[in-house]
Amino acid sequence: MTKLVSEQVLKDLMLLSLDGDEAAYRRLLSILRDLLLTFFRRRLGSNGDRDAEDLVQEVLLAVHSRRITYDRERPFTAWFFKIAKYKLIDHFRANGRKSGVEVALQDEIAAEFREEALFAHLDVNRLLDRLPAKQRELLRQVKIAGKTTAEAATDTGQSEVMVRVSIHRGMRAIGRKLGFANDED
Amino acid sequence: MTKIDDLIETLVSDLTPVSRHALRMRLASAIGVGVIGAAVALLVSLAFRPHLHHVTVAAFWIKFLYSAGLMCATIIALDRIARPEGLISDMIRVSAAAFAVISLLAIAQLVLSPTSSYSGLIFGYSALFCPFLIFAFGLPAFFANMWFLRRAAPVNPGLAGFVAGVCAGAIGGWVYSLACIENGIPFIAIWYTLGILLSGLFGTIVGKLSLRW
Numbered sequence: 001m002t003k004l005v006s007e008q009v010l011k012d013l014m015l016l017s018l019d020g021d022e023a024a025y026r027r028l029l030s031i032l033r034d035l036l037l038t039f040f041r042r043r044l045g046s047n048g049d050r051d052a053e054d055l056v057q058e059v060l061l062a063v064h065s066r067r068i069t070y071d072r073e074r075p076f077t078a079w080f081f082k083i084a085k086y087k088l089i090d091h092f093r094a095n096g097r098k099s100g101v102e103v104a105l106q107d108e109i110a111a112e113f114r115e116e117a118l119f120a121h122l123d124v125n126r127l128l129d130r131l132p133a134k135q136r137e138l139l140r141q142v143k144i145a146g147k148t149t150a151e152a153a154t155d156t157g158q159s160e161v162m163v164r165v166s167i168h169r170g171m172r173a174i175g176r177k178l179g180f181a182n183d184e185d
Numbered sequence: 186m187t188k189i190d191d192l193i194e195t196l197v198s199d200l201t202p203v204s205r206h207a208l209r210m211r212l213a214s215a216i217g218v219g220v221i222g223a224a225v226a227l228l229v230s231l232a233f234r235p236h237l238h239h240v241t242v243a244a245f246w247i248k249f250l251y252s253a254g255l256m257c258a259t260i261i262a263l264d265r266i267a268r269p270e271g272l273i274s275d276m277i278r279v280s281a282a283a284f285a286v287i288s289l290l291a292i293a294q295l296v297l298s299p300t301s302s303y304s305g306l307i308f309g310y311s312a313l314f315c316p317f318l319i320f321a322f323g324l325p326a327f328f329a330n331m332w333f334l335r336r337a338a339p340v341n342p343g344l345a346g347f348v349a350g351v352c353a354g355a356i357g358g359w360v361y362s363l364a365c366i367e368n369g370i371p372f373i374a375i376w377y378t379l380g381i382l383l384s385g386l387f388g389t390i391v392g393k394l395s396l397r398w
Binding site: 019020025030037053057060064067070071072074085090 | 188189192193194196197198199200201202203205207208211267268269270336337338340397398
């Protein structure tokens, strides 16, 4: 259900973008950036941050310069993921990781590069989007980027206790939206 | 992070509307250039033709329809392969079916003809150069197809080049069929197909070298 909604949201934004709507296009590219960043980072491991950002730029550029190849009658995500996958495999190839094990690994990675996995992130982003900006940012830093509450506190200039309280409230709010009122964390 | 945001702003400011059939229009102009190019090559080659031969109506239509059928299937395949998520397996099946039909007709013609006529039906006058002429007639179409693909998003460069090649070969064969002097169906099944595949092989090589993005 959420999957359909997500595809629909992205597709609507893409169709508006193809008609020249700049606001929709900015929104679309921002969503795609978030999806890609999380995903490439996870795929490329701990010291692949720079590569992940380069790849995100490559994919966004490709989406832009080859948007003529998107067929309005077809799902947007299938089109988009093919481009992202092409760039990821190209990245491995360019880095000369060609041993048999690596190739097998690439295939595995490519197979894992499915819509569901990315939609999981999209849905998290959608949930986060409904929270107040401060809470959202803290949850991103601590629950997604994996920072400690102490780091988040210094980053945002709040006390660590306030950060903990804010995160706790944010998690409860998300829990309520998902339909379970029990406290988490 | 900010670098990506800058990029997004750049892309947004570069946004221009894309019409619904933009890619197909581009493909149509590539095919148009290819057909015109082949027609010009044909007119030029007619000047060098030594003498005229009688071609039966049936033989003409079989050549014409076989190459036209392959041309349609490969143009559709080209439209699909230009898109990252495009699949062409059904068009491969259609092309294989066209080849199966013409092979059956060829075998039927051989069965119904005396053995003495086999050499004429299979090799005719032009077996040695027919595939190469089809390849040559298809070259303008090939370059037009590559121009089209280089601006699209094929994710399999070798296969995309192959499709561009067989499509160019089919266009070359279709135009060539208007002036071909052969009457044997086996001739068409063998030498037309070889000419088109030769073009496809060439396309595979060129595609692998030039269709990365």
